[in-house]
Amino acid sequence: ETTVRLSTYVNEADIRYEGFAHFANLVAEKTGGSVKVEVFPSATLHGWSEGVDSLQGGVSDISWINADNRLPCYAVTSLYPALIDLSEQPKLDADYANLIRDEAAKQGLVPLINSNYSYDQEWWFEEPMSDIGKLDGKLVRSIGPLVSMMIETWGGEPVFVAPKEVFQSAERGVVDGINMGVATYSSWKLWDVMPHMVNANLFYGNIIYMMNKDKFDALTPEEQTAMTEAAAETEVWLQPKYEGWVDEQVAAAVAAGGTEENLSAETSAALIASVKDTWDVTVDEACGADLAGEIRTLLASHAP
Amino acid sequence: MEWYTVGLGLLILLMFFIVIGLPIPFALAAASLPFLWDIQGWSTSVVSSELKLWGVWIDYILLAVPLFVFLGELIGKSNIGPNLYQFLHQGVRLRGSAAYGSIGASAGFGAVCGSSMVGALTIGGVALPEMLRLGYGKRLSSGVLAAGGTLSVLIPPSLILLFYGIVTDQSIGDLFIAGVIPGIILVSGFVIVVLIWDRMRPEDIPTSEDAVKMPLMMILNTVGPVVLIGLVITVAIYAGIATPTEAAAVAALLTVILAFAVGGLTWQAFKDALFSTMRTMGYLGLLLSAGVLFGFVLTYYRVPQQFTELFLSFDLSPYTVLAIVIVFYIVLGMFLEPVSMTFITLPTIFPLMAAAGFDLIWFGVVYTITMEIAVLTPPVGLNLYVIQAISRDQVSIGDVIMGCLPFIGAMVLLILILIVAPDVALWLPEQMR
Amino acid sequence: MDERLDRLIRGVERFVVWAAAAGGIIVLIQMLWISYGVFTRYGLGKPDRLVTEATALLLFPVAFAGLAFALREDAMPKVTMLIDRFSLRVQHIFAIINHIIMLGVGLFFAYAGVSATIRSFNSGVASEILHWPRWWFWAPGAVALVLFAIYVALRLARLFMTITAEGEV
Numbered sequence: 001e002t003t004v005r006l007s008t009y010v011n012e013a014d015i016r017y018e019g020f021a022h023f024a025n026l027v028a029e030k031t032g033g034s035v036k037v038e039v040f041p042s043a044t045l046h047g048w049s050e051g052v053d054s055l056q057g058g059v060s061d062i063s064w065i066n067a068d069n070r071l072p073c074y075a076v077t078s079l080y081p082a083l084i085d086l087s088e089q090p091k092l093d094a095d096y097a098n099l100i101r102d103e104a105a106k107q108g109l110v111p112l113i114n115s116n117y118s119y120d121q122e123w124w125f126e127e128p129m130s131d132i133g134k135l136d137g138k139l140v141r142s143i144g145p146l147v148s149m150m151i152e153t154w155g156g157e158p159v160f161v162a163p164k165e166v167f168q169s170a171e172r173g174v175v176d177g178i179n180m181g182v183a184t185y186s187s188w189k190l191w192d193v194m195p196h197m198v199n200a201n202l203f204y205g206n207i208i209y210m211m212n213k214d215k216f217d218a219l220t221p222e223e224q225t226a227m228t229e230a231a232a233e234t235e236v237w238l239q240p241k242y243e244g245w246v247d248e249q250v251a252a253a254v255a256a257g258g259t260e261e262n263l264s265a266e267t268s269a270a271l272i273a274s275v276k277d278t279w280d281v282t283v284d285e286a287c288g289a290d291l292a293g294e295i296r297t298l299l300a301s302h303a304p
Numbered sequence: 305m306e307w308y309t310v311g312l313g314l315l316i317l318l319m320f321f322i323v324i325g326l327p328i329p330f331a332l333a334a335a336s337l338p339f340l341w342d343i344q345g346w347s348t349s350v351v352s353s354e355l356k357l358w359g360v361w362i363d364y365i366l367l368a369v370p371l372f373v374f375l376g377e378l379i380g381k382s383n384i385g386p387n388l389y390q391f392l393h394q395g396v397r398l399r400g401s402a403a404y405g406s407i408g409a410s411a412g413f414g415a416v417c418g419s420s421m422v423g424a425l426t427i428g429g430v431a432l433p434e435m436l437r438l439g440y441g442k443r444l445s446s447g448v449l450a451a452g453g454t455l456s457v458l459i460p461p462s463l464i465l466l467f468y469g470i471v472t473d474q475s476i477g478d479l480f481i482a483g484v485i486p487g488i489i490l491v492s493g494f495v496i497v498v499l500i501w502d503r504m505r506p507e508d509i510p511t512s513e514d515a516v517k518m519p520l521m522m523i524l525n526t527v528g529p530v531v532l533i534g535l536v537i538t539v540a541i542y543a544g545i546a547t548p549t550e551a552a553a554v555a556a557l558l559t560v561i562l563a564f565a566v567g568g569l570t571w572q573a574f575k576d577a578l579f580s581t582m583r584t585m586g587y588l589g590l591l592l593s594a595g596v597l598f599g600f601v602l603t604y605y606r607v608p609q610q611f612t613e614l615f616l617s618f619d620l621s622p623y624t625v626l627a628i629v630i631v632f633y634i635v636l637g638m639f640l641e642p643v644s645m646t647f648i649t650l651p652t653i654f655p656l657m658a659a660a661g662f663d664l665i666w667f668g669v670v671y672t673i674t675m676e677i678a679v680l681t682p683p684v685g686l687n688l689y690v691i692q693a694i695s696r697d698q699v700s701i702g703d704v705i706m707g708c709l710p711f712i713g714a715m716v717l718l719i720l721i722l723i724v725a726p727d728v729a730l731w732l733p734e735q736m737r
Numbered sequence: 738m739d740e741r742l743d744r745l746i747r748g749v750e751r752f753v754v755w756a757a758a759a760g761g762i763i764v765l766i767q768m769l770w771i772s773y774g775v776f777t778r779y780g781l782g783k784p785d786r787l788v789t790e791a792t793a794l795l796l797f798p799v800a801f802a803g804l805a806f807a808l809r810e811d812a813m814p815k816v817t818m819l820i821d822r823f824s825l826r827v828q829h830i831f832a833i834i835n836h837i838i839m840l841g842v843g844l845f846f847a848y849a850g851v852s853a854t855i856r857s858f859n860s861g862v863a864s865e866i867l868h869w870p871r872w873w874f875w876a877p878g879a880v881a882l883v884l885f886a887i888y889v890a891l892r893l894a895r896l897f898m899t900i901t902a903e904g905e906v
């Protein structure tokens with residue numbers, strides 16, 4: 001019997017936790033109990049940026065991978081400015097993961113579970129906002145280089161706030177706006193302090209949960225197949241639940257006095273166009289022109 | 305190994321190390337490392353330790369810790385802290401004024417200090433020799449000062465509330481504000497304890513006290529800074545101007561300026577304050593890391609998960625859960641100190657409290673009071689040792705323990721008040737919204 | 738021999754104090770930088786982009802810079818209720834046992850610190866936002882942990898020597 005430790009940052013109240021529990025059950029079922037997945041929620045095994053270290057060091061066997069420099073192409077494409085149609089999301093994610101597979105293997109990692117958050121990457125503001133292309137010097141919390149570049153392009157000031165400090169900062173007016181997923185936003189109860197959401201659809205976003213390659217290779221071929229199938233089935237199982245849960249959170253927030261602003265496809269396209277060329281240069285550098293081209297072709301083939 | 309074997313094994317090993325006098329941070333690490341090696345082997349446990357050391361300390365909220373410690377040390381090392389006691393003791397001219405002055409000074413110092421040990425040390429260092437000289441009973445003197453020190457963690461700023469907020473992901477600002485009214489009630493409770501003590505053992509309080517009157521200017525230079533700094537911290541957080549870490553930094557800077565300008569702080573005392581801060585950080589650094597590592601080992605063996613499942617299987621009523629948790633913390637508090645308890649047990653306990661329907665800000669205040677009790681109960685009662693060390697040749701550890709008992713009674717009473725009337729803690733933070 | 742050891746310990750203690758002083762200076766820098774950050778936000782209406790992340794990273798060295806100093810100053814929280822009841826000789830033996838355990842724990846953390854410094858030299862940035870090399874922050878922490886291990890080893894040696902000295906008397 002093999003025990004596989006899966007480490008995630010989502011907490012037990014998050015719908016995505018149910019996804020991991022579902023995955024663990026599927027694996028047990030498909031392997032007849034020879035592989036046992038133990039889920040460790042709330043980042044108890046390692047911090048946000050330590051997925052690669054944790055997997056390489058054997059602390060966890062499956063972890064989410066952040067924008068880590070050791071996976072240079074993944075670091076700049078797992079969040080990519082692009083208009084995406086999510087009707088074939090699992091297929092898109094699987095193809096993207098395959099493009100990253102070689103780079104991951106060099107670090108001793110295997111992409112296993114995709115956690116797509118394209119549906120769920122929004123902007124929040126203290127005041128209602130109709131055009132995020134005109135940030136007018138607003139201070140907006142950024143999650144990384146891409147988002148910082150966007151905020152600057154649109155006339156805002158990116159502010160670096162560590163995840164734990166986001167609530168306090170929003171509450172104290174350290175920032176006027178925040179870029180973040182609804183799920184995280186809700187679990188942090190940020191609706192109270194920054195109730196006005198802009199649903200902009202600007203990104204392809206996919207945090208991949210990877211597995212330690214040695215640990216994966218040590219499984220029997222049947223067990224390996226069981227793991228990958230369980231992962232793929234979980235993604236399909238979770239997608240509608242996740243989107244429904246996000247919608248529910250937004251509806252509840254609107255009922256409590258928040259606002260939801262949906263940008264038109266044209267507006268989103270224009271916003272993406274204003275930053276895409278700059279980002280493409282970074283991506284070409286990190287991935288090489290060939291791989292960068294393949295990723296762009298893939299994303300373009302899933303445009304609405 | 306079964307989860308309960310691991311849980312009990314860790315606890316027994318920890319107790320053994322503590323009892324043989326090993327410093328607590330090392331006791332925590334030494335107890336958890338064998339279990340870590342057993343399950344992870346050498347090289348993985350090295351990586352785990354690296355991840356935990358890094359993960360604990362890269363935290364902007366924790367940055368408030370050295371700043372609040374530094375602030376308290378500056379007050380203590382300048383004339384402000386010592387004078388605060390003199391002023392309160394001489395300002396109130398009635399029977400027992402040195403005892404009431406101790407409570408007042410501890411409360412006032414608590415408004416600028418976040419650590420109960422620093423609180424007990426600063427006010428106790430001045431007040432204990434003075435009270436003994438005036439002829440106060442040993443038990444009353446040491447008890448009122450050991451307990452008075454704990455006011456530093458209920459009245460904001462508070463390191464315990466800060467750690468609680470980090471572990472449970474609650475607003476530090478709300479927690480600090482929630483501690484204000486219970487803190488004032490506890491101060492009143494301590495005063496009543498002394499009043500009753502006077503009735504029951506009048507020989508413990510001298511009939512007359514010689515005291516020099518403090519000049520007005522000195523009073524202003526003493527009370528002024530404390531009020532101003534306390535206000536800056538509370539208002540900055542209450543009015544939503546700054547985060548707790550920012551409030552700590554600005555208040556520390558203000559304290560440096562005031563302590564030099566009116567507090568008679570010398571360059572040497574400034575350096576001493578900085579070194580004292582590093583002394584405290586020196587053990588806190590390892591204490592938090594080792595506490596988190598200890599908790600990590602428990603988690604890796606899935607002890608908290610199994611414990612939670614077992615606990616929930618009894619299907620207890622919310623108030624039964626609360627009663628069990630409070631008794632658990634009072635008993636565990638005899639054997640552990642607050643910081644490690646917070647990082648080891650709270651990640652498991654607070655979801656149970658939330659699931660039972662209790663407000664986590666309210667529970668933060670209740671929890672902090674149990675931690676105040678913890679530093680006063682033997683064998684591991686840090687304030688007991690701090691106070692005894694001040695007058696080692698006159699006061700025995702037994703005197704300090706006995707002296708603390710009535711004050712612990714006041715704390716238990718405050719917990720009951722909070723259970724009956726949760727608004728005592730929650731009303732003020734609600735006004736913030 | 739005894740004198741040489743004492744001299745060595747005093748020499749190492751100088752580094753112990755310097756490490757604590759360096760940590761203290763970082764605390765002052767954090768205090769000033771964060772206060773300045775508040776000022777730029779309200780005074781100039783322009784936030785300091787680095788302050789939260791940078792000062793948080795600086796906390797890591799501070800957390801370990803004072804470890805050996807705390808031992809020197811006997812500031813570690815501990816419970817002496819039981820061992821105070823024994824004779825001085827038995828207390829001395831307990832002190833040796835405790836120093837051996839502290840040395841073991843210190844060596845393990847020092848090893849982890851050095852290993853993390855080496856690994857982070859080859860890989861990670863400090864955070865996704867601030868692309869400063871992570872080893873900048875690991876290295877001072879590792880140095881403090883190694884310093885602690887050396888210091889506690891020397892103190893242990895002295896404890897061993899004084900017990901033989903007592904035995905001769």
Ligand code: NA
Pocket residue numbers: 413414415416417418419455456457458459460461462
């Ligand atoms: Na306080």
Ligand code: NA
Pocket residue numbers: 637638639640677678679680681682683684685686
């Ligand atoms: Na205790």
